[in-house]
Amino acid sequence: MAQLSIKKFGLYAGVSVYALAQTSPVLAQDSDELMLEEIVVTAQKRSENVSDVPLSISAFDGNFTKRTNLDDVKDLIKFSPGFAGNTKDSFIDYVNVRGISTNDFGVGTDPSVAFFKNGFYQGRNGAVVTSMYDMERAEIMRGPQGFLFGRSAIAGAISVHTSKPKIGEFSGYIEGGIGERGIFEGESSFNIPVSDQFAVRIAGYASKENGYLENVKKPNNKDRGHHGKGALRLSALYEGEGWDATLVLEGEERKQSGSVYHPIEGDETLELYKEIFPGVDFTTFNDERKFNASESLGNDDNSSILSATATINYQLDGALLTSMTGYKRHDYQYAEDFGGLPVATNSYKQTQYGDYFEQELRLVGETDGDLDWYAGVSYFDEKIRTRFSQQANENAICGYYYYYYYGTRTCKQLFEYWEYPEFSASDKHLFEVNRVEGDYSGWSAYADLTYAASEMLDYSFGLRYSKETKDFAMRAYPVASELGPWYSIGFTTDGYISDSRSWDAFTPRFTARYRPNDDVMLFASISRGYKAGGFNSFGANLIDADEDLIADAGSTPQSFDAEKVWSYEVGYKATLMNSRLKVDGSLYHYNYKDLQTVIYDPTAFVVNVGKVKATGFEGSAQMIVTENFDLFATISYNKNKFSGAESIEPGSTGNRLPGMPKWTTSGVARYHTDIADQGELSVSLDWRAQTQTFGGLANEGLGTVSGWSDFSFRVGFESDAGWEVTAYVENLFDKIYFDGAEENDDFIPGHYFGMSRPRTVGISFSMPFGD
Numbered sequence: 155m156a157q158l159s160i161k162k163f164g165l166y167a168g169v170s171v172y173a174l175a176q177t178s179p180v181l182a183q184d185s186d187e188l189m190l191e192e193i194v195v196t197a198q199k200r201s202e203n204v205s206d207v208p209l210s211i212s213a214f215d216g217n218f219t220k221r222t223n224l225d226d227v228k229d230l231i232k233f234s235p236g237f238a239g240n241t242k243d244s245f246i247d248y249v250n251v252r253g254i255s256t257n258d259f260g261v262g263t264d265p266s267v268a269f270f271k272n273g274f275y276q277g278r279n280g281a282v283v284t285s286m287y288d289m290e291r292a293e294i295m296r297g298p299q300g301f302l303f304g305r306s307a308i309a310g311a312i313s314v315h316t317s318k319p320k321i322g323e324f325s326g327y328i329e330g331g332i333g334e335r336g337i338f339e340g341e342s343s344f345n346i347p348v349s350d351q352f353a354v355r356i357a358g359y360a361s362k363e364n365g366y367l368e369n370v371k372k373p374n375n376k377d378r379g380h381h382g383k384g385a386l387r388l389s390a391l392y393e394g395e396g397w398d399a400t401l402v403l404e405g406e407e408r409k410q411s412g413s414v415y416h417p418i419e420g421d422e423t424l425e426l427y428k429e430i431f432p433g434v435d436f437t438t439f440n441d442e443r444k445f446n447a448s449e450s451l452g453n454d455d456n457s458s459i460l461s462a463t464a465t466i467n468y469q470l471d472g473a474l475l476t477s478m479t480g481y482k483r484h485d486y487q488y489a490e491d492f493g494g495l496p497v498a499t500n501s502y503k504q505t506q507y508g509d510y511f512e513q514e515l516r517l518v519g520e521t522d523g524d525l526d527w528y529a530g531v532s533y534f535d536e537k538i539r540t541r542f543s544q545q546a547n548e549n550a551i552c553g554y555y556y557y558y559y560y561g562t563r564t565c566k567q568l569f570e571y572w573e574y575p576e577f578s579a580s581d582k583h584l585f586e587v588n589r590v591e592g593d594y595s596g597w598s599a600y601a602d603l604t605y606a607a608s609e610m611l612d613y614s615f616g617l618r619y620s621k622e623t624k625d626f627a628m629r630a631y632p633v634a635s636e637l638g639p640w641y642s643i644g645f646t647t648d649g650y651i652s653d654s655r656s657w658d659a660f661t662p663r664f665t666a667r668y669r670p671n672d673d674v675m676l677f678a679s680i681s682r683g684y685k686a687g688g689f690n691s692f693g694a695n696l697i698d699a700d701e702d703l704i705a706d707a708g709s710t711p712q713s714f715d716a717e718k719v720w721s722y723e724v725g726y727k728a729t730l731m732n733s734r735l736k737v738d739g740s741l742y743h744y745n746y747k748d749l750q751t752v753i754y755d756p757t758a759f760v761v762n763v764g765k766v767k768a769t770g771f772e773g774s775a776q777m778i779v780t781e782n783f784d785l786f787a788t789i790s791y792n793k794n795k796f797s798g799a800e801s802i803e804p805g806s807t808g809n810r811l812p813g814m815p816k817w818t819t820s821g822v823a824r825y826h827t828d829i830a831d832q833g834e835l836s837v838s839l840d841w842r843a844q845t846q847t848f849g850g851l852a853n854e855g856l857g858t859v860s861g862w863s864d865f866s867f868r869v870g871f872e873s874d875a876g877w878e879v880t881a882y883v884e885n886l887f888d889k890i891y892f893d894g895a896e897e898n899d900d901f902i903p904g905h906y907f908g909m910s911r912p913r914t915v916g917i918s919f920s921m922p923f924g925d
Contacts, residue, residue: 188778189733195293196273197302197313199528199602200518205727208614208665208677210236210296210740210772212788216289216317220329220920221868222822222840223882225286225339225361227269227276230312232842233820235772235790236296237310239813241893241908243413244455244488245279248894251296251310252742253768253794253814254719257752258760260691261506261540261590262626262711268299268307271314272402273478274463275305275534277510280486281459284406285385288343288357290315296772297721297742298683301618301663305534305596308683308717318400319353319391320345325924333916336364345924355389366912367414368444369453370437371496378445378453379911381410396469405460412455414445415494415905418856418895423554423903427495430553430563434496441890443909445494450545450583451501452489459484472521478514483507494905497550498583500642503543511535529601538592542691544642545585546901548635554901565637580635586642588630590691591650596622602663610670616663626689627652628711638703641901642758643692645703651694653710657686659718674728683719685750690714693759715762719746731777739773751851753802754899763802766811768794774821787821799851806851813894815844815861833873841865849904850897857897857904864889864910877921888913 192203193213204213212234224230228249231240239248239255247256249267256265261278269276269283276282286292292314299307324347331339343357361384365377385406392399417424419438428436437446461482468475486506493499516530552565562568569577602616627650633639639646663681670676693712696705725740746766752758774788792814797807810816820843826836842864849857865887870880893908 188781190729190736190776190778193291195291196315197293197295199302199516199530205729205736205738206675208667208675208679208725210723210725210742212294212774214292214294216291219286219289219292221838223866223884226283227286227292227312227314228283229286230292230294230314233786233788233822234294234296235774235788235818235820236770236792237294238815238818238844238847239894241413242911243410244283244408244457244486245413246282247279248813250813252744252770253766253792253811254309254746255811255813257750258688259752260758260760261538261592262624262689262691263714263750263760264306264685264688266306266309266685266717268303268305268311269313270303270311272316272463273313273465273514274461274480274482275303275510275512277482277484277508277536278538280457280488280504280506281482281484281508281510283408284459285359285361285383285408286314287341287359287385288317288355288387290317297723297744298661298681298719300620300661300683300685301600301602301616301681305598305620305622306685308685308719316387316389316402317343317355317357319355319389320347321353321391321393322347322350323353323925325922327920327922329918329920331916331918333363334914335366336362337914337916338362339918351394352390352392354391355387357387357389358385360384365411366443367411367909369447369449370439370444371446371448375449375453378411378414381408383408383410397467399464399466402463403461405458407458409454409456412453412488412490413907414453414909415447415490415492415907416440416445416892416909417494418904418906421856421898421903421905423898423901424495426554426557427497427499427550427903430550430557431497436496440906443890443912446496447491447494448496448498448501448547449489449491450498451491451503451543453491454487454489456488457484457486470517472519474518474520476514476516476518478512478516480510480512482510493546493902494907495903498545498547499550499902501545504540505543506538506540508536508538524606526604526606527602529599531597531599533597534595536592536594538590538594540590540691541587542590543585543587545583546641548579548583548637551584551637551641551901577636580633582634584633584635584637584639584641586630586633586639588628588643588692589650591627592689593625594622596620596686611666611668614663614665614667618661619658620661620684620686621656621658622686623654623656624686624688625652625654626711626713628689628691628694630694630705640703645694645696645705647694647705647709648707651705651709651711653689653713655687655689655713657716659684659686659716673730674726676724676726678724679722681721681723683717683721683744685717687713687715687762688750688760690759712759714750714760715748717746717748717750717762719744734778736776737773739771741769741771743767743769749796751799751802761802764796764798766794766796768792770794782827783823783825785821785823787819787823789817789819791817796851803851806853809851809853810848812848812850812897815847818842818844829871831874833871833875836868836870836872838868838870839865840868847894848897849895850899852897854897854904857895859892859895859906862889862891862910864891877919879917879919881917882915884914884916885911886913
């Protein structure tokens with residue numbers, strides 16, 4: 155896996171740096187000419203063509219997501235410049251935008267990249283990742299979106315919109331597909347007109363795939379990389395006189411593998427374990443689709459998600475009033491072997507359920523004058539309950555910390571050396587459990603004014619006030635091991651310890667938009683980003699602890715402060731060549747303070763540390779090259795520097811943030827032609843490529859993921875009758891690469907995670923029906 159060169163990036167992009175665009179990869183054709191269509195988005199609370207929005211935004215319609223086989227919301231990262239970190243699981247802590255990721259897997263904080271569905275916030279790990287089916291469009295925004303979306307959007311936001319019922323139309327489709335490793339996919343939708351004012355839409359989805367990663371430690375276990383998921387959605391639309399209401403009920407069940415970790419060959423901790431356990435095979439399989447892990451707590455990523463939303467629009471005199479009400483419930487079970495070794499060093503399990511309620515009221519002005527405006531208020535309430543379990547082999551702990559001092563490999567030998575009473579091993583080894591209860595609420599108010607200084611120039615100023623309160627309680631349970639609770643949690647509590655904190659902030663946004671003609675738009679923006687502080691799921695402020703490490707009364711969970719960023723951006727959007735080419739590019743710079751960072755000392759907890767300065771550019775191009783050939787391509791560059799963390803990572807000043815490649819590119823090249831007046835044959839090649847990423851602030855060589863590229867090839871035929879069949883080969887060259895890495899962290903060796911899915915051959919079929 156050689157690092158991807160800049161020269162290769164130029165070849166993969168297929169367009170010059172000048173040709174940077176972001177519109178819908180959709181073709182429109184009439185009797186006279188070919189032209190590109192626009193996607194209408196609602197990122198700024200009103201319907202606008204994506205080319206008119208003064209934001210770094212990508213927009214994809216449902217046809218594009220189907221054509222490129224994007225079926226989970228995180229799959230949108232593939233074609234989104236400035237994004238990285240699709241780990242193919244239910245966690246979004248590794249999703250990275252312009253260098254910023256969440257960097258916390260607990261439940262006491264919120265994600266830095268926010269996900270929304272039909273305008274409603276999707277929540278945290280275990281509830282946020284859902285299937286994309288019967289889609290209308292997806293909007294992907296880069297940079298702080300705290301003004302537009304409120305909480306948890308300091309780095310960016312992904313907003314998807316499902317297809318709405320259509321009044322007076324009976325229609326639908328049925329799709330199916332099969333492929334290697336038992337792949338089966340099915341999707342259908344039925345739009346049913348009930349009356350001239352009322353319609354319902356029913357959509358369903360199912361997907362299954364066998365695994366492709368073999369655990370040689372447990373050969374009888376089901377191969378990892380498998381999944382099975384099913385979802386059902388009922389939407390209803392009623393249009394009254396001057397008002398309309400949309401109700402959406404949705405449920406999804408997901409069962410799949412948790413993450414799989416591959417220790418990095420040559421890591422010093424791995425070499426130590428080979429000495430401590432001379433009879434154990436520690437083969438790492440870094441270049442094979444195998445792994446070698448104890449998985450003592452299992453390997454699962456299972457969730458059950460239910461949601462109900464209601465959106466009501468009232469047409470007032472000069473304004474549109476919108477009420478949005480949403481409720482979501484999820485149950486989640488996750489397990490992985492974070493150490494990735496045949497001897498448990500950090501087997502991890504999380505059992506969780508949560509309830510989330512939100513309400514928003516919004517007024518959007520409808521005027522013909524020089525002043526446009528919108529304003530609103532919102533409220534949320536969340537309850538989250540989580541049980542964390544972590545397990546480590548007792549002899550691994552004793553050997554790691556004392557082998558080089560005393561030459562003892564086991565806890566029994568260590569106790570004998572210390573002349574302690576004989577060590578009695580625990581059946582569960584060192585098994586630490588803690589529970590977390592979080593009750594969170596918040597509200598915000600916002601307003602935006604846009605003034606047209608002339609036909610060519612307008613200015614916008616927006617201001618949002620947000621306040622969040624978190625009531626947080628944690629309980630750490632006693633352990634059976636004679637080693638005591640000093641590794642994963644580090645203490646126990648007599649019941650729950652608790653605390654409550656609030657955070658608030660004003661987040662302004664200023665934009666200027668200039669249109670020298672109908673085909674070109676220039677914009678500039680200054681925005682303030684903010685993410686509330688939170689609590690550590692595994693740490694406490696201990697007033698004191700007795701010899702059994704039981705925290706005294708008055709101890710509280712550890713908390714950390716809010717993150718803040720100022721972001722500056724200029725951009726260019728244009729429609730050229732008689733609407734056959736759309737280009738878009740943006741340059742940005744941000745200053746980030748008080749980054750919330752997970753550290754291990756030796757337990758995991760979050761601290762505010764460091765500053766980040768970053769500069770970069772992003773964009774993409776969409777072009778009808780000829781009557782039969784069209785191209786969509788993206789490219790992005792990010793240069794960031796971290797400072798202020800010498801106390802936790804000496805030598806890190808000037809290093810890059812982990813998880814973000816310096817260069818990325820992606821796109822689709824498609825050739826299509828009519829076949830004997832029976833339909834259209836299409837051949838396409840899509841790709842994603844990126845340069846190396848680091849696994850931690852130290853930017854260590856052993857924690858580096860090499861650059862990679864992934865190509866997929868598709869051949870399809872769409873008949874004039876509407877049915878369509880497509881054959882595909884994904885990961886065409888069967889490349890082995892990883893989603894990310896973690897640098898060596900004391901007791902746990904450095905490791906890769908998220909090995910690529912192998913080359914996959916399949917075929918799909920779809921049939922529309924109705925009016």
